[in-house]
Amino acid sequence: MRISGLNSGMDTEQLIKDIMTAQRIPVDRVFQQKVKAEWKRDAYRDVNTKLYRFDSFVFDMTLQGTFQRNVATSSRTDILTANATGGAQAGTYDLKVTQLAKSAQFVSKKVTLDDDGLFAEAGSFEIRGLDGEMEKIEYAQGASLEKIAADINSNKSLGISAFAHGDQISFTTKATGADAQIEGNEQFYALFGDPSEEDAVAKYTEGQDAIVEINGLTTHQKSNTFDFNGIAVNLLEESEAAVRIEVRQDVDAVVDKIKEFVDLYNELVDEFNLATREEVFRDFPPLTDAQRADLSDKEIELWEEKARSGLLRSDSMLSGILSEMRVALGGAVQGVDGSTTLAQIGITTGSWYEYGRLNINEEKLRATVEENPDAVQHLFTNKSDNAAETGIARRLSAALDKGMERLTQTAGKASISYDQSFLGNQIRDYESRLSAMEERLLRYEESQWRKFTAMERVLGQLYSQGDWLTQQLMSMQG
């Protein structure tokens, strides 16, 4: 039980509150150190995430496919369209579309239905499915032709689209080509008509292949969409005239990719430079809970903005990573025809005050990509055990991997539940120190209260015993 200055008249409550506030100072300092360590860890992790994103992009730059992009153009897009896929080779092709591929189609006779256009009796028929097996379609008394069409359309294993109108129904294969067929059983033909009969109303049109002459060679294609030599062709019309497809290197795509690479690199350089040069405001340490309680949300926001500023100022790890990135990009890549550098393709390092940003001479870059695409590809992608022959994208990727590893060792990763990084251990150490200090504070406060309470109690007892004594004396005198 706490007796707060009842007998002495002291404001014990306030006295102990004040001393506890003073006692909290070292605890607050450790708390602030912990918060700073957490912020620094988060700042490193943020950098790591950015490096990871850039590394993913750089990985693309190590692939030959990134530089071997081709584009295909058709001279008559109303007759056919063409798209270059990965394996397309530069060249020209003349195509003549003699015949388009078609589906097989069956159009029924007028089906016998009742006055309401429904089947008077239940029944069934079979159609051959895609797996070659006959599939049974059943219909109930009172079913409509539309119901049969819906059942067929929903049956994926048939590969047939059906359409009913009035008392007729048509079936069309989803696939085109000469192999596409519609075949029913006896009940099917009895119900919908047999086209082979004389004067038959039901009609059957067989499927047909597309016939395309490519550079003088006649080819049969089962579909109007087909690939040849890495070109995806889509036939639209038959034509007497030949259509020219031209496949050439997609200079724009390569130039755009290199420009994007430089932009992302510069973004990263800017962020690194900003982080390592940001001003430190030493008068703005992290706020304690008690200090936060005294400030408005806006003031807390402004304060923390300053408190977080300069967390990575002059950070040697970040500077080291940036230097390694610069070294990776700066060196020449040895090849059969001598060495190539970024400067030779129009990418140069900016002035000293740009802190390592890259500048592009787009005209020069475009001209190099057009004239010597292999050299550009070699510069970025070449794979070799010899460092001097290794492409810059590979060198850069290695520098980024190394940097990310160092950052992970220092700050860990959010995805790892038990962080054993340097800062992770430091934060845990701060936490255990804080917990011990809080415990000590609590004990100290209790001991202070114990002392004051005990003394107050003694004083109270003495006062009452003094009163007792006075009474005794008075009774003796009385």
Add this chain to the structure above:
Amino acid sequence: MVKVLIDLYQRKLDLFRQLGKLSASMAEFAPDQLIADDEVGEDFFKLLDERTVIIGQIDELTKQIQSHEEEGAVQEVEMLKCALQEEMIKLQGHNEAVETVVKRSLEQLREETRKLQSGKQSNRAYIGRVRSAEGSFIDKRR
């Protein structure tokens, strides 16, 4: 029967003398030791408890004396009463001295607490900085 009354008064006088001795030794405690040394504090509280027990015994005797008071006064009783009064007056002095010891201890405890607090506060410049920073934000807003 007067003998009983004399005996009761004698016992009361003895208890008051005991009380006086206890209080005198309590008054000799150094205020700083009382708050600094737990063992000293324990001894002090032990004496205080003993005092309380004796006071209880005196109250009991007083009740018994009151029931025999009608039996008539004799000179011996009157002498004992005088001696008792003297002891009570002495005890009052002791009691005040003990009160002083305790008050000084409390005062000392408060002073030590204050010293500790002001020592810590001199290192606590950043608390002031929060306030000045509030001002700087307000300046910026202006």
